[in-house]
Amino acid sequence: MPFASKSQEHTAYNALFVDFMRLLRDYGVPVGLRELLELNSGFEKGIVNNLDDLFIFSRLVFLKRVEHADAFERAFAFYFYAIDIPAVVEGDYELLNTDQFRRWLKKEIRAGRLPNHALWEYSPEELMKRFWDTLRKQMEEHHGGSRWIGTGGNSPFGHSGNAARGTRIQGASKNRSALKVIGDRRYITYSDKNLLREENLRQALETMKHLKNEGPYDRLNLDDTIRTTARNGGEIELVFERDLRDKISVILLIDNGGYSMTPFVEITRLLFSKMHERFEDIATLFFHNTIYERVWKNVQRSRFLSTEQLLLRKQETRLVIIGDAAMAPEELEVRGGAINNYSDFNKPASLYWLQKLSQRFPHTCWINPLPREHWNRIHGAYTLNCIKNIFHMEDMTLGGIKGMVDHLSEK
C-alpha cells in the first residue's frame, strides 16, 4: 500500500483530486494516474500551501499542451470555485448556444431580474454583456474570499497565508490569484476547437511540418566515409546520404467564389503562403463552388488550367482543397451545372472531376471553413456530404488542420 503510512489528510487529497482528474478528462484535458501521483508527491514536498499555489502546481502537472490550457482553467474554476465559464470568447455570439448561458438566463428570469421574454425584449448583445458582467462579478467575489466551493467549504487548504501545515518554500506568494489568472482567458485563442486566427495560425502551420520526405543524396556521411576510407587503405572515399529536407509538392485549390467563402480567403492564403518557406513546390489554384473541367491560376479567374492537366501531376502530390462544399445539388451532379456558365454542357458533371481527382491523388484533403457541428444542418448539407464521401474532410480549426496533416502524411 503506497499510501498506508500517510495521515488521514492524504486520503482526503486523493479522493479530492481523483474527482478533479475526472473532471479534467471530461473537459478534454488528457490526464492520467502518473500526473495524479506526481501531484501527490508535490504535496508531500510541501509545494502547495494555498489555492493559488495549487492552481500553478496542478497546471504544471496536468497541463501539457497549450491547446488545453483554456479547458484546464475552466475546469479549475468550475471545480474549486463553482464558476462555470463557457468555452467561448467574450463577444462571440456562440455564447447564446451554450448551456451556461441558458442556465444563467433561466436563473435570472426566476429571480425576477429579467422578464420572461428576455430573449425577445433584449438584444443579444445586451444579454451577452449581462452574462459576462455576472460572471465577472462572481469571480471578483471569490477573489480574495475564503470559501472554497467544490469541497463543501471544508477546504484542506487555507487561503493566502493560512497554510495549515508545512513551510512555504515558494516564498511569500505575490501571485495574482488563480481566479484572476483564469479570468484573463489568456489561452482561449490556442484552443483546439477554435477557428484559425492569426494568433494560432503559426501553431497550426508548424504541425504542417510533419509532412516530411527524403531528399537527394547530398550530405556527407562521416562514419561511412571513414569506414570506406579505412577499407581503401587510407585512400579517401566520400560517402553521401540523403538530406532531411522534404520535397513534397503541394497543390492548393481554393474556392474563392461566393460570399460564404469571402471571410476565409485571406486567412487561407496567409496560411499557405507561409508554407513556401517549408515546401519548395507549392501551387495555388482557384475554383468556384466546385471543380469542373478547368481551374484557375489567378484570383480573378481569368487564366485557367484544365483539370485534365492538373490530373497529370505526380501522384504523390498533396492536394488540399478549401471550400464550403455547400451549393445547389445540380451544380455538383448535372452536366453544365456551373452557375456562372463557365462549364460546357458537353463536359461531365463536377462529381466526375472530383472523383477523378480523388483517385489520382490519394493524399487529398478537403478543408471546410464551416465548423464541423454545422455540416449536417446548413443549407447545402446535401452537396457537402456528397463531397465528404469523396474526400477526407476537415474543418478549419486547429484540430482540423492537424487532422489534415495526419491524413496527408499517411503512407
Place this chain on the structure above:
Amino acid sequence: MTQYHFEGTDKYYLDPELKSIVNIALAMEKPLLLTGEAGTGKTQLALEAAAALGLPVEVLRCKSTIKGEEACYTQDTVLRLNDARFGTGNTERHVENFYDYVIWGPIGRAFRADHKVVLLLDEVDKTESDVQDNLLDILEECQFTIRELNETVKAKIRPAIFITSNAKRELSDPFLRRCFCHHIAFPTPEDMRQIVALHYPKTNPKLLKTALAIFYELRSRGFEKPPATSELLDWIGALEKTGITPDPAMPPLTGALLKRSGDILRHRKDDSHRKGY
C-alpha cells in the same frame, strides 16, 4: 539537500507566476519546458535562473540535424583514424584509449559535473521526433550509455533542466508528459513597461507610453510577423538615440518593428489610407 530558490535578477523582469513555476520545477526536480512566441524570454529565463542561483550553464542549441547522441558525446573518429595511421606523436593520446578521443556534449558535461548545473536544451522542437524520444529517456534517468564501450555515464547530481520550444514541430505526448510545461503568454502592457524599464531605466515616461501604445496597436493588426519584445527594445533604443517622440499617426523608424517587406508595405498602405492620400 540544498534548496534552490530563484528570485529573479536585476536585468530580467520576472513575472511572479513564472517565478513560482521555476521554483516548483526546481523543487520537483522535473525538466521545465517553456513554450511561447519568440521574444517572450524563454531562453533568457533559463540563463537568468542559472545566474541567480550561481550555477554554471550547459547549453544545447538544437538543430534539425542533431541526432541526440552528440548532445552527450562524440568520438573524434577522424583524429583517431589519423592517429592510428600516422601515430600520436607527443600528444599523450593513446589510440587504444577511447576516452582520449571523446568530446563531451552539453548533456555529457552536465552529467559528469561535480556540482549542480543548469542544463538548457534550446529550441528542442527543431530536432526530429525520434531524437526527442531518445533525449527523453536520457533526461528522465539522467544517464546515457557510451555505445562503443557499453559504459553508463550517470549524473552525480541531477541538473536543473530547462527546455525551450518555439513549437516549430509538435512535441510528442511522452515527451510532454515527462516535463512540466508552461506556455509563456505575451507580456501585458504593464509587464512590458517593467521589461523596458529594466533595459532603459532613463526613458522618458511619455515616450514610453506612446511607444507602447503604438507597439500594441501594431501587434493587434495581424501582421505576418508581429513585432515582439526584442523589436520593441530595439525601437525604443533607436527612439531614445534620435530623440524623437513617436507620433501615433505616423510612427517613425518602423523598420525596427516590422521586418517582412509585406508587412512594411501593408503598414504604409494602411497609413496612407488613414491620412486620405
